Amino acid sequence: MTSCRQAPDPYIWNIPAGFPVPHVPQDNPMSYAKVGLGKALFFEPALSGNGAMSCSTCHIPEHAFSEPRQTSSGSTGQQGRRNALALVNVAYNGHLTWAHDGLGTIEQQLLIPLFNEHPVEMGVTGNEQKILARFETDDYHDLFDAAFGDDAITWERIVNALASYVRSLTSFNSRFDDYAYRQDDNALTASELRGMELFFSERLECFHCHGGFNFTQSSQHVNQQLDLRPFHNTGLYNIDGKGSYPSSDIGLAQISQESADMGRFRAPTLRNIALTAPYMHDGSLSTLEEVIAFYEAGGLADGVNSPIKSPFMGGFTLTNEERIDLIAFLHSLTDERFVEQGIQHSPVIPPRVNID
Missing domain, CATH: 1.10.760.10 (Cytochrome c-like domain)
Structure with missing residues (x-):
């Protein structure tokens, strides 16, 4: 059967007022x-x-x-x-x-x-x-x-x-969104606020790879045409002392055939991160606690000494309370709706x- 009908109603994005609209291919408009x-x-x-x-x-x-x-x-x-x-x-x-x-x-x-x-x-x-x-x-x-x-x-x-x-x-309906974009000063606990300060601090540098409203460096929308190269070697592996990853998955280098791209993977969004365990490209870290420990150390095992890992993987030291606060903040990114x-x-x- 075939049919003739009026053009469909314009698609309205389920995003907060003032947020940029995503790019949509011209040959596949939303409806x-x-x-x-x-x-x-x-x-x-x-x-x-x-x-x-x-x-x-x-x-x-x-x-x-x-x-x-x-x-x-x-x-x-x-x-x-x-x-x-x-x-x-x-x-x-x-x-x-x-x-x-x-x-x-x-x-x-x-x-x-x-x-x-x-x-x-x-x-x-x-x-x-x-x-x-x-x-x-x-x-x-x-x-x-x-x-x-x-x-x-x-x-x-x-x-x-x-x-x-x-x-x-x-x-876009996490408690962080309520605090940051809907001006609800009571949306986050004192612990979550301290964790947020840590997350966006130069001391931890999390925001360099997981920044912006989508908590990832890989973002494009109608107000931002340029997408920064969002692939990073985080020192998860260092098999040969030169930064190599397992041959089964060498990251972006498999596509680019460039040695500099060994072990580089895209930084994913941290929105709803508490719901998406296990973590990393190969699921090798089971909990957020393990992930935080990994970044504290500046890599995993021999990966700490990888010569080609990201410059943002220098490691840092947290107190027990700061770890709790940082993880609490990550939980505030959960959107139950x-x-x-x-x-x-x-x-x-x-x-x-x-x-x-």
Whole structure:
């Protein structure tokens, strides 16, 4: 079926007044209908080759759309090498994934989990037509029709709808936001305020890599066109005394083929960080306490002496009270409403699909 309709109502971002609007590709404008279709697809196991997993398998709403496992595994059981990044304010990310400087849009990034073969994630490759056939139902035809103006089901439209849904996952309702942007002087405790002062101090230098309203150096929006190079070697490894990382994952150097990029990974947002354990690109640190100890030491084990680690990884000394305060501040970045809305996003009655 085809239909003619008026242009959809303009999409209104769920962000505080005065905050910049994220960049959106001109060929994939936001609409409520497209976000709704993307939501259904995000939680849809039929989108994987064998119907065994959905995007939400590794990006769980209760964990701020991350996964409480060290590294993720794909639909066929193949183990990945990286921890699943939280999908928090991804619309503002200037770079996507842990270590790739060539992926500037969510549409580009989505092709990796969908079509990747080494390792297999969603397992679409080789199953493209079989998967599309599953969505030849009245429910999905209606959703595609509402989103795109006709009911044709294509991979380009699936990717665009998923990207629109992921862009819609904005988080600005933490108690820190109440304090910093809504002028509620009582939103943070005395301990959290002391932790905030530590976080933004030159003594700890956390804000250099996790700064700005999104608590990450990798941010772009309509008021900021330039994205600083947000990849850093934090001294997590130093296998050969020259700063090398395990051959299984050498970070940005795998893409750039530049030795200077050995072990460089993107600094993720710290929004909702208390919900997204374990931490680091390989999930090797289990708790926020371990993370703070890691930065205090200026690296991990031999990584402390890495000659190519970030200059911001000089280490520092905290008292027990200061550690408690700093972790308390990080907890104040939790947006409970974001988590509740994420859980509600999961369709109670999913659209029907054709079973293979």
